[in-house]
Amino acid sequence: MESKRLSFIILFYCLSITFTLFSCSCFQAEQVIGYGYVVNSVVLDSSESRLSAELSVIQKSSVYGDDIESLNLVASYETKDRLHVRITDSKHQRWEVPQYVIPREPISTHRFILESNHTGSKPQTQFLSSENSDLVFTLHGTSPARFTVSRRSTGDILFDTWPKIVFKDRYLEITSNLPAEKSNLYGLGEHTKRSFRLVTNDTYTLWNSDIPAAMIDLNLYGLHPFYMDVRSYPNTATHGVLLLNSNGMDAVYGGSYITYKVIGGIFDFYFFARPTPLEVVNQYTDLIGRPAPMPYWSFGFHQCRYGYKNVSDLESVVAGYAKANIPLEVMWIDIDYMDDYKDFTLDPINFPPKEMKNFVDKLHQNGQKYVLILDPGIGTNESYATFLRGLEHDVFLKWNGTNYLGEVWPGPVYFPDFLKPAAVHFWAREISIFRKTLPVDGLWIDMNEISNFIDPPVLSSLDDPPYKINNSGVFRPINNKTVPASAIHYGNVTEYDAHNLHGLLETRATNYALINDTGKRPFVLTRSTFVGSGKYAAHWTGDNLARWTDLQYSIPSILNFGMFGIPMIGADICGFGGDPTEELCSRWIQLGAFYPFSRGHSAIGTVRRELYLWESVMRSAKKALGLRYRLLPYFYTLMYGAHMTGVPIARPLFFSFPQDTKTYDINAQFLLGRGIMISPALKPGEVKVDAYFPKGRWFNLFDYAQTVHEDNGAYSTLDAPKDTINVHLNGGNIIPMQQEALTTELARKSGFEFLVAFGEERNASGELFLDDGESVEMAGDGNDWTLISFGSKVVEGSEIRISSKVMDGGNGFGKDLVVEKVVFLGLDFELEVKGVSINGNYSNVKVEYEKKGGFGVLEIQGLKQLIGEEFEIKVEIK
Ligand SMILES: *[C@@H]1O[C@H](CO)[C@@H](O)[C@H](O)[C@H]1NC(C)=O
Ligand SMILES: *[C@@H]1O[C@H](CO)[C@@H](O)[C@H](O)[C@H]1NC(C)=O
Ligand SMILES: *[C@@H]1O[C@H](CO)[C@@H](O)[C@H](O)[C@H]1NC(C)=O
Ligand SMILES: *[C@@H]1O[C@H](CO)[C@@H](O)[C@H](O)[C@H]1NC(C)=O
Ligand SMILES: *[C@@H]1O[C@H](CO)[C@@H](O)[C@H](O)[C@H]1NC(C)=O
Ligand SMILES: *[C@@H]1O[C@H](CO)[C@@H](O)[C@H](O)[C@H]1NC(C)=O
Ligand SMILES: *[C@@H]1O[C@H](CO)[C@@H](O)[C@H](O)[C@H]1NC(C)=O
Ligand SMILES: *[C@@H]1O[C@H](CO)[C@@H](O)[C@H](O)[C@H]1NC(C)=O
Ligand SMILES: *[C@@H]1O[C@H](CO)[C@@H](O)[C@H](O)[C@H]1NC(C)=O
Ligand SMILES: *[C@@H]1O[C@H](CO)[C@@H](O)[C@H](O)[C@H]1NC(C)=O
Numbered sequence: 001m002e003s004k005r006l007s008f009i010i011l012f013y014c015l016s017i018t019f020t021l022f023s024c025s026c027f028q029a030e031q032v033i034g035y036g037y038v039v040n041s042v043v044l045d046s047s048e049s050r051l052s053a054e055l056s057v058i059q060k061s062s063v064y065g066d067d068i069e070s071l072n073l074v075a076s077y078e079t080k081d082r083l084h085v086r087i088t089d090s091k092h093q094r095w096e097v098p099q100y101v102i103p104r105e106p107i108s109t110h111r112f113i114l115e116s117n118h119t120g121s122k123p124q125t126q127f128l129s130s131e132n133s134d135l136v137f138t139l140h141g142t143s144p145a146r147f148t149v150s151r152r153s154t155g156d157i158l159f160d161t162w163p164k165i166v167f168k169d170r171y172l173e174i175t176s177n178l179p180a181e182k183s184n185l186y187g188l189g190e191h192t193k194r195s196f197r198l199v200t201n202d203t204y205t206l207w208n209s210d211i212p213a214a215m216i217d218l219n220l221y222g223l224h225p226f227y228m229d230v231r232s233y234p235n236t237a238t239h240g241v242l243l244l245n246s247n248g249m250d251a252v253y254g255g256s257y258i259t260y261k262v263i264g265g266i267f268d269f270y271f272f273a274r275p276t277p278l279e280v281v282n283q284y285t286d287l288i289g290r291p292a293p294m295p296y297w298s299f300g301f302h303q304c305r306y307g308y309k310n311v312s313d314l315e316s317v318v319a320g321y322a323k324a325n326i327p328l329e330v331m332w333i334d335i336d337y338m339d340d341y342k343d344f345t346l347d348p349i350n351f352p353p354k355e356m357k358n359f360v361d362k363l364h365q366n367g368q369k370y371v372l373i374l375d376p377g378i379g380t381n382e383s384y385a386t387f388l389r390g391l392e393h394d395v396f397l398k399w400n401g402t403n404y405l406g407e408v409w410p411g412p413v414y415f416p417d418f419l420k421p422a423a424v425h426f427w428a429r430e431i432s433i434f435r436k437t438l439p440v441d442g443l444w445i446d447m448n449e450i451s452n453f454i455d456p457p458v459l460s461s462l463d464d465p466p467y468k469i470n471n472s473g474v475f476r477p478i479n480n481k482t483v484p485a486s487a488i489h490y491g492n493v494t495e496y497d498a499h500n501l502h503g504l505l506e507t508r509a510t511n512y513a514l515i516n517d518t519g520k521r522p523f524v525l526t527r528s529t530f531v532g533s534g535k536y537a538a539h540w541t542g543d544n545l546a547r548w549t550d551l552q553y554s555i556p557s558i559l560n561f562g563m564f565g566i567p568m569i570g571a572d573i574c575g576f577g578g579d580p581t582e583e584l585c586s587r588w589i590q591l592g593a594f595y596p597f598s599r600g601h602s603a604i605g606t607v608r609r610e611l612y613l614w615e616s617v618m619r620s621a622k623k624a625l626g627l628r629y630r631l632l633p634y635f636y637t638l639m640y641g642a643h644m645t646g647v648p649i650a651r652p653l654f655f656s657f658p659q660d661t662k663t664y665d666i667n668a669q670f671l672l673g674r675g676i677m678i679s680p681a682l683k684p685g686e687v688k689v690d691a692y693f694p695k696g697r698w699f700n701l702f703d704y705a706q707t708v709h710e711d712n713g714a715y716s717t718l719d720a721p722k723d724t725i726n727v728h729l730n731g732g733n734i735i736p737m738q739q740e741a742l743t744t745e746l747a748r749k750s751g752f753e754f755l756v757a758f759g760e761e762r763n764a765s766g767e768l769f770l771d772d773g774e775s776v777e778m779a780g781d782g783n784d785w786t787l788i789s790f791g792s793k794v795v796e797g798s799e800i801r802i803s804s805k806v807m808d809g810g811n812g813f814g815k816d817l818v819v820e821k822v823v824f825l826g827l828d829f830e831l832e833v834k835g836v837s838i839n840g841n842y843s844n845v846k847v848e849y850e851k852k853g854g855f856g857v858l859e860i861q862g863l864k865q866l867i868g869e870e871f872e873i874k875v876e877i878k
Contacts, residue, residue, distance in 0.1 A: 036144025296773025300329020503528025815868020
């Protein structure tokens with residue numbers, strides 16, 4: 001018995017070893033995706049601003065296709081703190097984001113490498129560094145080869161590829177180690193997420209799709225392979241990483257690593273070293289293009305709905321706003337206006353051209369604007385003039401030797417191929433022809449992922465790549481609900497490669513078309529985006545639902561787009577799909593009034609939610625939009641800052657307080673610019689909110705009496721009455737304000753008020769940018785504009801002072817506007833006013849001083865100071 005049992009055990013043991021060995025080797029043969037590369041040769045150019053290397057594959061694997069034999073790696077400093085690392089096939093040219101899509105420094109060709117010096121010696125570790133750069137690039141001569149990017153000043157390793165690089169025709173994989181305990185990542189869009197900070201073990205799939213924003217954790221309409229990493233200690237320093245690649249990808253964030261799995265193109269990495277988040281966005285937008293200036297009017301409130309029935313319906317909405325005294329700047333219309341959903345046509349029954357023209361003319365007379373929607377699909381009806389002109393100029397996307405026939409709202413459609421110059425001209429011409437019928441002020445381009453109602457059949461292996469990205473969270477084929485990956489664009493570019501560029505290219509064509517036709521600053525709103533779309537357009541977060549979670553998640557989405565260089569961003573206020581409760585809509589307009597782009601929009605078949613329909617929503621709207629309109633000069637000055645330096649309008653708290661690690665996980669609050677903090681109520685039944693206040697003094701903008709003073713940063717419980725949102729101004733800031741009005745045109749004519757908030761340092765500063773709000777260029781040469789900076793200071797027992805400095809272009813704009821009032825907040829000592837002098841002359845303007853919320857508030861009223869003249873106002877105190 002014993003021996004039998006033993007032999008059985010031995011036999012079992014042997015079998016299991018054999019089985020294990022067998023299954024392991026089998027497993028490996030099938031699963032090893034790549035073995036990596038070794039360094040063959042390295043050339044460090046004399047100025048040492050560039051390192052080039054040739055790599056060759058260690059052993060080939062056929063999983064996801066054969067490995068590419070030899071790669072060429074070039075690392076170079078493009079600016080002091082921008083390092084570019086490019087890895088591609090050294091023998092064959094591959095697809096990469098074309099220069100005409102995102103213009104950037106010309107790239108050294110592989111020819112350069114092949115002709116250069118082959119050392120032939122054993123690979124060694126090679127460094128590329130530059131005295132004036134904080135970034136150091138290291139190519140390790142290990143097998144497999146790795147590279148690291150580190151920060152000289154802190155010794156921190158920012159990017160560290162491990163264990164190997166995989167490079168096949170249609171599968172590229174690279175992993176970087178991250179220090180989980182001090183890395184904080186943000187970015188990689190577009191997704192709706194519960195949190196702004198990236199979540200460990202989430203896969204961020206990037207492939208532009210018509211998937212509603214209401215769906216969390218799925219790839220949505222845009223592709224932004226950029227992240228920001230805030231390293232929290234020992235010294236806080238932030239850097240950015242862009243993988244400039246237009247192919248579909250999965251980015252897996254594992255906390256201690258990030259892995260990119262990309263289905264084409266090349267590894268084209270950019271590392272941005274600047275140590276603050278704001279400077280990183282500045283560097284990033286310097287590469288991809290600065291945000292487009294938006295017209296002044298676009299900062300007013302917008303109203304839209306899918307399902308407006310006819311012109312009188314539109315008129316009644318405009319009248320509803322006027323009657324309720326709620327600002328309405330822009331009236332919108334969705335696809336309802338079209339004749340059979342054909343672009344550039346008007347429904348002859350419900351939206352006849354003559355009545356529509358009258359309607360738009362009336363809006364214009366009233367200082368209001370009109371925007372409508374366009375979809376890329378052109379209906380193939382033989383009696384449709386736009387379609388016939390498209391055929392004539394051969395502008396459509398090709399597939400299997402003919403125009404690709406998709407299906408969208410009009411039924412069968414062809415799609416203009418925006419890579420083709422003829423299509424760009426076609427689009428501009430159609431817009432121009434249409435604007436003669438209806439002089440719209442801006443355009444809204446939708447469905448441009450491209451959305452298709454049918455699943456195209458498989459034509460070639462392009463339609464079915466070996467590696468399947470996690471499209472829609474269920475590994476849906478990349479062709480699903482879009483045009484086929486096997487479609488061919490101008491220049492023999494495949495849709496497989498160019499898919500994610502469509503939104504950007506249509507946006508650029510629309511932007512150019514409007515400039516050409518109007519001669520004014522264009523307003524374009526696009527759903528689909530790519531790296532650099534902010535240079536041409538605004539974006540909204542897409543199809544959300546009227547749910548409290550959608551209200552909450554709108555904040556991370558908005559912060560993401562600011563970081564992606566698209567600062568003009570908003571979510572559909574009160575939700576697009578579904579029916580909101582009155583309370584939800586009320587809270588949503590409170591928050592939405594502070595989205596950079598503030599638009600109410602809803603879906604057909606859902607309850608109407610225009611802001612005047614519910615009593616409590618109306619109260620919230622008047623209060624919140626009232627403050628927004630008073631802050632218009634501030635919003636517009638932030639737009640100027642965004643255009644000049646890329647910094648977002650709506651920002652996460654850590655952009656202003658990067659040293660405060662407690663700000664890294666905040667999803668329910670944000671800043672406008674440097675110092676206005678929005679702390680909305682985001683839950684049903686809530687009448688108090690727990691809001692985080694970073695170190696400093698914070699003054700409630702509705703009521704200067706409610707102040708919060710934090711020495712270290714802490715949560716504070718605030719009252720959040722049903723009709724009110726908490727908006728606080730941080731000490732150290734001067735905010736330019738004007739008066740409330742029903743249109744931005746009227747608000748712009750009112751007198752200025754400056755709100756000066758002192759922190760513990762008893763000083764404050766701010767800026768104001770003025771121009772006509774519609775010149776194509778913002779602050780361009782020869783344009784009329786004025787930029788004014790303000791400084792303010794308190795000397796206890798002596799004086800409170802505010803002074804201005806004026807810079808201008810052309811003749812200066814708005815110099816005749818008048819400063820009527822200055823309010824100083826945060827006076828933290830007893831004082832008595834002795835007198836006021838303006839530019840050295842005593843003045844008898846009215847001065848009021850009172851204590852509110854533990855601080856003194858001093859108001860000077862009745863000023864008649866021209867804003868275009870430099871001034872100094874001194875309040876003498878004792
Ligand atoms: C190659 O390197 C050797 C040794 O460093 C040097 O003498 C030679 O000039 C280099 N040749 C070229 C073409 O750069
Ligand atoms: C992430 O996944 C790994 C591997 O499955 C697991 O060990 C780890 O606990 C996960 N981390 C988190 C934060 O979920
Ligand atoms: C517009 O549509 C509404 C709602 O369907 C309808 O009651 C009204 O009669 C229509 N007006 C015109 C002028 O067609
Ligand atoms: C084409 O458009 C015309 C005019 O709008 C319409 O009468 C006709 O039914 C359409 N044809 C098709 C096939 O949809
Ligand atoms: C492609 O075109 C050819 C020739 O017209 C046709 O026979 C074939 O069915 C087409 N393929 C698909 C997938 O439609
Ligand atoms: C694919 O995406 C879905 C939705 O985000 C997620 O639940 C799932 O875990 C992902 N699958 C993998 C293998 O990453
Ligand atoms: C494409 O997407 C639709 C909608 O999500 C789905 O019903 C369909 O099954 C998908 N098709 C494939 C081939 O996966
Ligand atoms: C277009 O590209 C394909 C490979 O993607 C190639 O086979 C074909 O020859 C190219 N055609 C032209 C006209 O360049
Ligand atoms: C505007 O478009 C027209 C017609 O397409 C063209 O002739 C003209 O040159 C364009 N103007 C500018 C300023 O681009
Ligand atoms: C206030 O003064 C301090 C010390 O001079 C200076 O560092 C700070 O930048 C000033 N702040 C503002 C807002 O001007």
